[in-house]
Each structure stands twice: as structure tokens, then as C-alpha cells.
Amino acid sequence: MQAKFTVQIDSFKKISKISNAWSGEDYKALLTLMDFDDDVDAMDAAERREMCLMSLSDLKPEDAAVVVLTHLFPKLSRGKVEQMSRDMLNESSWEEYPDCLYHERFFNAYGLLREAFNGKFAKPTGAEMTLAVSAAHAEDMAIFDISMHSAIVRLLASGQGDDALINRLYEDQIKGKHFPESKGIVWQLKQIADNGVARQFSLVSSSFWLENFEQMDAFEAVSHADAEE
Template sequence: MKNAAFRKVSKIQGAWSDRDYRALLSIVGFEDDVEQMDAAELREMCLMSLNDLGSADAAKAVLTHLFPELEKGKIDQVSHDMIDDRSWEEYPDCLFHERFFSAYGLLRDAFNGTFASPTGVELEMTVTVEHVEDMVIFDESLHSSIVRLLANGQGDDALINRLYEDQIKGTWFPEAPGLVWQLKQLTDEGLTRQFSLVSSYFWLENFEQVDIFDVVSHADEES
């Protein structure tokens, strides 16, 4: 595998749409007609409205929008902890991490800081194999195969290997989409494919100094 590009980021491009801003304005009780606002006006009004709420209530509004599956009591608890916590890394369910990452990015814009600054990674990588059939794993279970590849490119003491050893070595990795976000295949040239992804620096910091490495990976197996 070749690391073609490694960039630190604090936001995910396109994470917040006009529809998201309208939903947030509804949650905070904004009563003006938002349908006629353009994208820039929507975002600015959303940031101003969140700032007016104060940090804890603003966090609660953002989490209410992003996590409809969470109970109100849980949202209340997490929203009060967000200023000091790093929920995009620390929340127990990693499948929530991408949404937390985007929540912190928006809240930092609304409060000109205050909340912890999330550090993510945009990674582009090129995978080369000896035989075309070796690429089948990416067609069968893309997220799991990529996460195993990235984990195997780090030492056994890397956090991802210590926390997810069973899934990396095993045949089922349901947490994989929580570890690599926005995963896309960019090119397919037979023996070579290029992928792009976003993840937390928490998982991929070791690749900041690594360009090329040889690894193995495997797909999930159907139960």
C-alpha cells in the first residue's frame, strides 16, 4: 500500500447541508422563514442562534439533530460533557464518532473555539496486488477490508490493534464504518486501486510518517 496523501483536518467537507441547518434552526425555535435563505445566510443564522443559546444548550440542540436514536437524558449528559471531552474519540460506540466530529466542528465555529478542536485525517492511498482476484475483498466488504489493511500497517501496540484485535483477526467487523468515514474508491486499474477516506487522527496518526508498506487484509465472511 502507498500513502499518496495525508492531511490533517478539523472538519469534513459537506458534513452540514442546508437541510441540516434548517432542521437545527427549527430545533432552536427560530421562527423566521428559512426557506428563502441562501446557503450562506442559513449557516450564519444557525451559528448565531447556537451562540445565543450558550454552549451546553447549543450542544444539546446539535446532538438532538444528529442523534435521534439517543434518549433525551443521554443527550443532556453528553452535551454538558462536550466542552471538556473528546467525544469523537472517546464515546463508547465508535459508530457515533463521525457525527461527533462534525458536531464539534460546527460548535467551534459558533463559539469561536470553546469546544475541543477535533483532529481528523484525509487519507488517499493506493493499493497494489499481485493478482486481480486479491482485490475481491474490497468488493465483498470494503470498510472491513480497508480497516484491517490500515491496522496491519501499524504495530501490534497501535491503539486500533489493541482495541479491535478480535475483529481485525476475525471474520466480522461491524465497527469498521466507525473507524473510517467517507470511504470511496477513486480508481480501479486492475492490479491497482486508489481509495480516499476520512478518519480520526486518533486511529491513523502513525501514517503521517509512513509512505509505503506491505500488508495483508481479508474480507468479512457471511454468517
């Protein structure tokens, strides 16, 4: 059964990188992949980052992309990684790659490589939003306890109308009982307040999915949870 909600958009901000997407351990792993000789363990996170960017910039852009993607997608074959790295130079892979579950990692890859190569790579376009979601009955909010990602993505899809791309691409999942792709559409999601019949959420995604909300203040929508296993 579909529950009805009122959604207030508290904030909307375009972003080109996600805060804290890369850790000191990530930089260490990248330097190791590039056969960096110095003692990486002796460096702090800032030094590792600086050395990582310098080392990436010493490579050809496609070779640097291979290093970054090898780290981000360790289960993929070398051949697949090389193909993906070539595609990155001409495509917006954070929104165009067929499997949306890869999109957040591509977004982070573009951010790092763009920094290393002074804009050689396309500028990734993302968005941060905070939403206040309210319902007539507190029990309607339970869908966010069952499957928060799926319920929020269905809510966002409902707020955009039937002709929106998300509704055309994922009609079966939006109407159905399981939506595994939801975590590839909304990359980061947190509930930051719960007042019974109202909750507040923060989320990060590609502007590819969220751009329709930039000029909105509020909307009415329906949603439901995934079926419990």
C-alpha cells in the same frame, strides 16, 4: 485467507472539519429545534448557516450542544443527549466516546459548535488520506468488492503493528469474519481508481486512528473481507 498487499500513501492531510458535512436542510432542522421564527424556507443555504451559527451562539454552550446532538442523534433520549453535551465540554468525544459509530457525528458537531463559540469547544482532529493498494494477483483485490470498509480497516491495522491501539481494541474483529465497527473507524471511504492489480482509495477518519501514517510513505500489510452472509 489473508491476502498480501503493498500500500503507497499518496497523500495525508490533517483536517478539523469535513467538507459539506452540513447541508441547508441540516441548518433548517437546527433552526427549527431552536424555535426560530423567521421564514427559514425563504433563505438560501448560506443565510441558513449564518443564522444558525448566530442562534447557537446566543445559547449557553451546553444548551447549543444539546440542540446539535438532538439533530445528529434523533433516536437518543433527552437525558442521554444532555449527558453527552456536558461531556463534550471536557472530552474529545470524536475519539473518546465508547461507541466509535458515533465518532463522525461528534466530529461534525465539534466543528460547528467551535465555529459558533470561537473555540470554546475542543478543535477536532481528523485526517484525509489517499492510498494506492496493489497485490500480486487481481483476484486478491476482490476483498474490497465484498466488504470495502472492513478490508481497508484491517489493512490499516496490519500496517501499524500489533502494539497499535486499533489492534489492541479490535483484535477479534480484525482477525475475525465480521467488523461492524469498521465504519466508525474509517468514516468516509471511496474507491477512486481500479487498475486490476492496483486500486486507489480516499478516506476520512480521526487522526486518533491514522496519525501513525503521517510520516510513512508505504507499508506492507495483509487483509481479508468479512464473511459473506
